[in-house]
Each structure stands twice: as structure tokens, then as C-alpha cells.
Amino acid sequence: MKKMNLLKIAVLSTCLINLPAFSAENKPDDFSTTSDANADKRINKSLEEFKAEREQVEKNLRNFDDLDFNVYSHQKWDEMNRSHAEDIIVNYPDGTKTYGLKEHLDRSKKIFAFAPDTENPIHHVRIGQGNYTAVTGVWRGTFTKPMVLSDGTVIQPTGKRFEIEMATIGRWNEQGTMDEEWLFYDDYTFMKQLGLLK
Numbered sequence: 001m002k003k004m005n006l007l008k009i010a011v012l013s014t015c016l017i018n019l020p021a022f023s024a025e026n027k028p029d030d031f032s033t034t035s036d037a038n039a040d041k042r043i044n045k046s047l048e049e050f051k052a053e054r055e056q057v058e059k060n061l062r063n064f065d066d067l068d069f070n071v072y073s074h075q076k077w078d079e080m081n082r083s084h085a086e087d088i089i090v091n092y093p094d095g096t097k098t099y100g101l102k103e104h105l106d107r108s109k110k111i112f113a114f115a116p117d118t119e120n121p122i123h124h125v126r127i128g129q130g131n132y133t134a135v136t137g138v139w140r141g142t143f144t145k146p147m148v149l150s151d152g153t154v155i156q157p158t159g160k161r162f163e164i165e166m167a168t169i170g171r172w173n174e175q176g177t178m179d180e181e182w183l184f185y186d187d188y189t190f191m192k193q194l195g196l197l198k
Contacts, residue, residue: 026087026179029171033130042130057128060172064133065123073119075112077105085177093187104181113148114157115141120166131172139166139185143194158195 032038045053067083070076080101090098090107098104111118118141125136140163147155166185170178191197 026085026089028089029180034132053130056172057130057133059176060133060170061126061128061135063176064135064168064170065126068120068123068135068137072108073121075109077109080105081177083177084181085173085175085179088178089180091180091182093183093185111141114145114155115143115162116145117141132169133172134167134169136165136167139164155196160193160195162190162193164189164193 063083067080071079071083084101084104086101087099088101088104090104092098092107098107118139120137120139123135123137125134127134140161142159142161143157144159145157147157149155164185166183168184169182171180173179188197
């Protein structure tokens, strides 16, 4: 891969992040509830406990459908708190994180600045257990506006369309919002479809 392409990847990744200091009460998941040591607790539930858990999982999945199909796809940023806790931690495919809803919104809005028609209109797989949900779907849009990188560099629109598979895992709290979110998609394919890589 040419040095220029590697530079574009690094610069584009940094254009989408904002790293202010943030001290949150919310802590990253230690995954202890999903460990094998806790398998008996997950298995040996009463029918009522299983039913209550299943109802909560379905409620969280419906909330996530609304988030992607309605709130995110139509940029209803003032409604993001219906699915995201104020101190949410979001983990991105490039290894970076945002801390807090405001920081996550700022990063999300940067995508719409250069691809205003961005949307997540489809969830192929919707599963959940306990306080976790996982969905796979499609993320798509068109690079029709200038992209301004964090260093002020402006990349002119290519008019290229991106359409990639993505997955999102959410850790939900008792209030019915996510405390933590993991986003998975192929950054290389995303940038190649945008016309930024050869």
C-alpha cells in the first residue's frame, strides 16, 4: 500500500474523533456477567425470570431499531438520549472511544457533514441476552459534501456511495438506555468506497 494511502487512512480516522477529557461514573464493561463462571446464574432462572429478561431484551432491540431507522437516519439528535445514557462509552472500529453522549453525537454529526444522506435502514440479525443486544445491518450514504479533517484539510466530495455491513453490540442499563456500545465495520472498505483509497 502506498504511503499516501496510509496517510489518508490515518488522517481520515483522526478527522472523525474528538478526545476531550471526560470523567464518567460509567465504567467500561468487565464482561464478568458473560463469563463461564456465571453460566449457572444465567441458566438456572425461573420461567418468570426468563420471561422478564426476554421482554427487556425485546424492548431494548425495539429501542435500537428506532435509534437506527428513525433517530440516527433522520438526524434527530435531540432524541438520542432515548437509547443512549448521558455517560455512554462508545467503542469504534479503529480502536478509539468516545466518553459521553455529547462526544458521541459530535462524532456522528461529522459523518453527515460530508454524507448527508447517511442511514442505517436495515437490521438483518437482532439478538440479545441479559443486558446485551447485538444487531447486524447496513450503513450507507453518499460522499456529496466537502470533508473537513481535524487539521483543517478539505477533501472534495467524490460523489461515491458507500454501503457496508456493520454490527453493533449494546450494554443496556435498568433505565433502558445503553451504557456502552461497540461499533464494528470495515474502515478500509468504507474509505475505499468513498473513493479515498485506490
